[in-house]
Amino acid sequence: MPLEDDDQRRVDQVMEEMGADKSGTRLLVLGTSQTQRLGFWMVVCIVVNRSIGSGVFVTPAILLKATGSPGASLLLWVLGAMTGICSLLVWLEFGLSIPKFELRNRNDDDSPAEGESLQSVPASGGEKNYLEYVFGSNRYGKLRTTCMYAVVYVTLGNLSGNCIAFGIYILEAAGISGSNDSLARGLAVVCMTVACLVHATSRQGGLYTLVLMAIFKVCILLAIIVIGFAALGGRTFGYGPVQGEVITNSTTQAGLANFDVHSSFSYAKNDFASYANSILFGNEQPFYVLSEVVRPKKTFPKAMVFAVSSMITLFILVNIAYLGVVSYDPTLNIQCLSIKDSVDKFNQTLIEAAVANPTSIKDNCSLDMATVFFGAVFGPSVAPRVMSAIIAFSIFGNVTAMTFTASRVKQEIAKEGILPFSLFFARSVTTPWAFLRQRLWPRHDYEPEQSPAPALLLHWIFSMILIGSTSSRTVDVAYSILVSLYAYVIVIIIGFFTAIGLLYARYFCEEGQWVQRSGFKPWGGPTAAIIYAVLCAFLAFASFAPPTQGSPYLIEVQWFVVPTVGLSLLVLGYLYYLGLIYIVPRYFKKGRMLVADREAVIVRENGEYVQHLEIVDAAWEVYTDYPNKDVEGQRMTVLAR
Secondary structure (H helix, E strand, O other): OOOOOHHHHHHHHHHHHHHHHHOOOEEEEEEEHHHHHOOOOHHHHHHHHHHHHHHHHHHHHHHHHHOOHHHHHHHHHHHHHHHHHHHHHHHHHOOOOOOOEEEEEEEEEOOOOOOEEEEOOOOOOOOHHHHHHOOOHHHHHHHHHHHHHHHHEEEEEEEHHHHHHHHHHHHHHHHOOOOOHHHHHHHHHHHHHHHHHHHHHHHHHHHHHHHHHHHHHHHHHHHHHHHHHHHOOOOOOOOOOOOOOOOEEEEEEOOOOOOOOOOOOOOOOOOOHHHHOOOOOOOOOOHHHHHOOOOOHHHHHHHHHOOOOHHHHHHHHHHHHHHHOEEEEEOOOOOEEEEEOOOOOHHHHHHHHHHHHOOOOOHHHEEHHHHOOOHHHHHHOOHHHHHHHHHHHHHHHHHHHHHHHHHHHHHHHHHHOOOOHHHHOOOOOEHHHHHEEEEEOOOOOOOOOOOOOOHHHHHHHHHHHHHHHOOOOOHHHHHHHHHHHHHHHHHHHHHHHHHHHHHHHHHHHHHHHHHHHOOOOOOOHHHHHHHHHHHHHHHHOOOOOOOOOOOOOOOOOOOHHHHHHHHHHHHHHHHHHHHHHHHHHHOOOEEEEEEEEEEEEEEOOOOOEEEEEEEEEEEEEEEEOOOOOOHHHHHHHHHHH
């Protein structure tokens, strides 16, 4: 659908001006073309890939071990679902409400009307934009917020921990046992490198990869659900009875059924830290590419609500299916999951070893629920290696989805001019596939696809740094450290400030008109933001509580190291800000200050205002003081009208 005449003239004028610009401080960043925007199902596929990694296959066993109770573990999944819904409502209200521009009014039939009004145009970047809006009322505040967020996200905004898990599961699938930490880390490097190259080489190729992986993952979960509920109904699959039986052994005279309402909570632990660490949530990834969605105000919320609701339903049904098949003995000190055998219900030698020395057989107890599940149904000979391959494939999809979205955030950070070589990392380039396609099959109307290849390089560099920085630890410990760091800082701490920021915006921003001007009005008003803020605050403090002996969250490093390092990164971000405004101007830039301006060109596409392209101007200039004015006002340039 062609642009309106006024919009097309403005775009042509900007392109001509930028073509003649020789200053070297201005950068033209093209937006996603209409034909390449993300549709409803592509948004759903991003959510599916980001939600289904190794967690749904591994975490249920960890929760069962952490809580000591099938009932308590299921309740934690329900609590995680509730918090996930709250986080979704918070991000939707922010994402569809800012940034705002003075734009031409429209009649009901979308024809131009008289006058202009303040209207929101969804942008990529996620919580970077939201935090800057609330805590950046002037240039100092905006720069401080950007620096603190940038240090955190550029450093931790990747799935290096999941890449290490990919290496571990690939080795298990290949049947390679023993100490192979170096090989697992080498595979982690391959995983991240391939994910970055896929998106740098071809935008559409990367998206098609996400679609195929999402379909595969959903099929696996549906298979687990069907098999589990069939087993609950009495069906067997060639490997003996699997109807929710519970292992009995020398320490237990009678087993407890997983779904017995009178006993499923009997052995629940009083481990505060384990319960706190078991609450999972977070749906922020698709918001990082919000400006690339077709008709974002209409398509995006529908896609997100559908995708998150579907994932919640699948996850809970999968956990019920697991517990209908997998046996669990809460009285064993090691609290071990075991593949059942129709004749020998449990390895008696393992029982005696557990009673004598609970820590001596840790490696013999599976914490991979999906492997135990399929082993109980089809037998233990094939299930472990096949399931390891499936989990590795799922993790790669998870990393690929995160790479696609996180690189856009790092590109947005670079546009603020605060990074070394900012204009390099902020640019988008034509993909090699688009270049090759145009050379081989030239078309006059073809719009070459763009990729943030420099930002992907930045993403890859810090992933390698994190993988290398944990090389002194075993791969299992390195995985736990990196995943916990990401969860604590990106999900919990950033989530807390985002929720608090929304509450502040609702009552104190835009002269009290936030709710009336909001692009999305969530059910329950501020309730979701309040719940999410309280929960994130609770988890931020609970992470400093030591887990008890035997908890799966008890690793080789002290429990307080991860939250301490996470908070230290925020402090480092503040020091980075101080360096930009005091040290760099005085000692390296001859008194010049960093001035970064971003001018968005807003056009009308498919009945909605969207960002078509952007001019980034970042330079060190003689500047006596930063003006104390609204940052959003700076963005409302004539190019946006």
